Amino acid sequence: MDAQSYGSKNDRAQSETQHDLPRLLDRAARSAGLNRSEWHIQPKGDEQLAVLPASGDEPRLVDDYFRHLASELRHYNGQRTPAARMRLRAAVHHGLVELADNGFAGTAVVVTARLLNSRPLYDALAGHPMADLAVVLSDEVFRSVVAGGHTTLLPSDFSRVTVKEKEYESAAWLTVPTIGAPAANEEARDSSPRPAGGTSVHNDNHAQQLSVTNMTGSVDARGAVFGFGNASA
Template sequence: METPVVGRGGAPAQGDVLATPDLLAVDGEVSRGGPSVRERIGGAFLGRPLVYGLRDTDLERTPGEPGRAVLVCFPFDLEELPGGRRYEEVTLTVQLPDGMHALSLEPAAGAVAADGSEIAVFGLGRPRLRWTFRAVGRGGALRPDGRWAQAVVRMPATADAVSGRLSLSTTIVQPVLGGALRRRSAQTPYDTAFRIAAEEAWPTAASLAQHRALPGAWALTGYEDDLPDVKAEGPESEEEKLPPGLRRLCLAVDIEKYSARDNADMVRLQRVLLRTLRGACARAGVAWERCGRQAQGDGYLLVLEPGADETRVVPHFLDGLTEGLAAANDHAEDTNSAGESARSGRPHAVRMRASLHQGIVHEADSGYAGSAVVSLFRVLDSAPVRRVLHESPDSHLVVAFSDPLYTDLVGTGYAGLSAEGFERAEIEIAAKNFTGVAWIRAMRPAAAGQ
């Protein structure tokens, strides 16, 4: 029988959120004559692992090594910390049963996460796996959500499930009197068991090699345009030129608490994301196929073609995003009220952060490059934007304009771009040496009185 998982306080976890354990301080206080008291200083959300079956062509078999290989993705979020506290380091540990071991690990050792954190990895060829994410620089902080790790795991031929145990440990920095900082270690008080039956594995839809660094997203393709075949080219030469740098309007979006969803909901969210973006493009008169597009798993980067009329495109695009999310959430509520999904305990609301900026963008070999794109994502992931979304439970979308774009569009009074509701915020990310100004607004459908 499968070991039951528990949520915070010992309650069963809901749906496919595996568990929501506390993070308890290691430096517990000892009461006189009593047991050690461990203080709760944070929390975590462990998603139910996602398992994808691999085809024989995805991985070379080692001679004499029986069994089959599967890709297992481990999504998790950390609870946002109040009072100026921040996560400096977090380690995810996965213990597989005897007879299973890792053939490859992602992110790999020495990789850099989306928020700039450095990653140390252990466990290749072993049943015990460990990923450590460390913030860079003095004052660096880890982004609390959207984290994942994945491994290609060799299963014995007789195994009918992927199973194991998960745990988290962290280092948290908190300010104390006098401006000093105190580092505290915390960890989950128990290991969380998981077991995914082999028949529940998602089938693959593309080669593993094509999407090496994505957390299982390659197995869910089919909702995007097909990519053209890429022929192998020789090594770089000094004659290669910098690709053209063109001034582009850029939009980035990110789904709130994506990795805390269950498998089916993650698939649904990716569909909603693409459908909403396509609908917003149509609303704004923007040709989807002429936009630069870069999937981020739980988010998306859209680079509009040069020469777009921003005074018309931006207000219509935001209306399209707002109403598209409202329609998707209305549909989810209808499904829930009908009882089909209510029994699963899944969260249904799709909520997003969005940021808009313009600047010089280069179309590089593996994505879009340029300081404009970097600034766009710094603002998108910033604490002020996250705070506004958290404090606006009746809104499905929060948008942040860069200061120059706000001045050009909103500050000059173009139709559909009222300054009402915008909040000016100073963005400072010391670990990234980034400072800037953003104008943030919680969006609501016109019918709701926006």
């Protein structure tokens, strides 16, 4: 997890971000039924790297946690000026991780860092200025958790992108929780994955594939979360 445009803020605003970020993440985790006290967390100013235990909570993380985090950010930013907003990029990958003397070691950590710093993830926030959160899943996480049917999310909620960062290059799957799949390039439209068993994942990557609910009259949705999460791991 990393805060967008942190370096452009003054000292006081940076301090506020560092104070508020872990609290927002904690509240989202509690709302999703996750216990962050069981996570190994490496803080780094405006960034956090969290290693979760192998507890089967990955579907809940991908589904409920980010949905609640988007809600927390919406409420938080609604009380601040545009310059004081907190906008987050998030990346999820899975694999073996070792606790090392100066943090975490392992290919999974490197892949997560490459995903987090990828151009498509930056572009997702830049292209949707009203969004507070953009999430990218590694191809492995997407196939096993989303395409595998273990969440309330659909493959069409994501756009397939190619991440090229330093020595790393791979397909990944991008979503903006408040809008779904952001627009993707034409190359991505012809590259839907085929999970084991021969089942195709259909994803036309059209940004206009949104589910819109029209309401009439006054609606007080402060602090509300719309939708149903995955209650079981």
